[in-house]
Amino acid sequence: MKKFIIGVAMLLSAAIFTAKAQDLTIPQPSTQQTIIQNFGLGQVTLTYSRPNVKGRKIFGYMEPYGKVWRTGANWATTIKFSDDVTIEGKPVAAGEYALFSIPGQKEWVFILNKTVKQWGAYTYKESDDVIRFTVPVKTTPAITESLTMDFADAGITDCFLQLNWEHVHTGLHLKIDVDTKIMANIDRAMQGAKKPYYFAAIYYYNNNKDLQKALDWMQTYDKAQPNSDNIKYWIARIQLKMGDKKAAIATATEGVNLATKDKDEEYTRLNKEVLAEAQK
Numbered sequence: 001m002k003k004f005i006i007g008v009a010m011l012l013s014a015a016i017f018t019a020k021a022q023d024l025t026i027p028q029p030s031t032q033q034t035i036i037q038n039f040g041l042g043q044v045t046l047t048y049s050r051p052n053v054k055g056r057k058i059f060g061y062m063e064p065y066g067k068v069w070r071t072g073a074n075w076a077t078t079i080k081f082s083d084d085v086t087i088e089g090k091p092v093a094a095g096e097y098a099l100f101s102i103p104g105q106k107e108w109v110f111i112l113n114k115t116v117k118q119w120g121a122y123t124y125k126e127s128d129d130v131i132r133f134t135v136p137v138k139t140t141p142a143i144t145e146s147l148t149m150d151f152a153d154a155g156i157t158d159c160f161l162q163l164n165w166e167h168v169h170t171g172l173h174l175k176i177d178v179d180t181k182i183m184a185n186i187d188r189a190m191q192g193a194k195k196p197y198y199f200a201a202i203y204y205y206n207n208n209k210d211l212q213k214a215l216d217w218m219q220t221y222d223k224a225q226p227n228s229d230n231i232k233y234w235i236a237r238i239q240l241k242m243g244d245k246k247a248a249i250a251t252a253t254e255g256v257n258l259a260t261k262d263k264d265e266e267y268t269r270l271n272k273e274v275l276a277e278a279q280k
Contacts, residue, residue, distance in 0.1 A: 042082030
């Protein structure tokens with residue numbers, strides 16, 4: 001009986017120790033990072049873990065060429081698109097995907113896989129692949145110690161999801177069509193009571209749309225706020241783009257005077273820039 005009691009006590013102690021050990025929180029050697037990039041009218045969200053080189057030979061050794069890799073450490077890297085996008089010229093539907101890759105000496109293959117929650121690539125199934133992209137890879141002279149993925153050259157409709165680790169540089173080109181949506185939004189908003197003359201005109205200017213319509217909208221907005229140096233600036237900018245230098249000079253001069261009076265250094269400078277361009 002005594003031995004039995006001691007045995008039970010030892011088992012209970014072991015159970016308590018195990019429970020306490022499981023409550024212990026320690027940092028992962030490969031830290032996790034989540035990047036949210038505004039893209040078009042939505043976002044791209046990338047989550048990955050960042051292993052370090054630590055003096056090791058990575059590609060072709062620790063991560064063999066020609067073998068599917070989780071594109072990071074721990075859980076497979078994931079990427080989520082709030083809207084439909086185009087990657088390397090191929091359409092990709094909005095949604096969340098696991099981002100696997102197959103490293104190579106001259107080319108890499110990136111894979112979007114529909115099974116998002118995967119530890120490593122141990123349960124990876126090619127049958128769950130949604131799409132693949134083959135892209136070139138470059139060798140960099142400087143070493144990148146921690147796996148680094150980020151969005152470079154990020155614009156409204158284009159960006160480059162780049163990967164750098166060890167001496168490797170590669171990535172994926174992303175594009176998104178927002179013009180169709182924005183034009184539809186503008187048309188719809190112009191039917192409402194509060195017409196977005198100002199921002200609609202700026203969008204038309206920046207995207208080489210109907211400049212006469214942009215000018216009409218900005219001038220209509222100007223009538224409601226005739227002493228605004230920022231509105232004068234945009235009217236002058238549109239007039240200059242339309243080739244009407246005389247009108248641009250007159251409007252920009254008004255803008256400079258208003259901005260100077262209001263001690264608005266930014267729009268004093270901006271209106272002077274238009275004035276200088278128009279006087280060439």
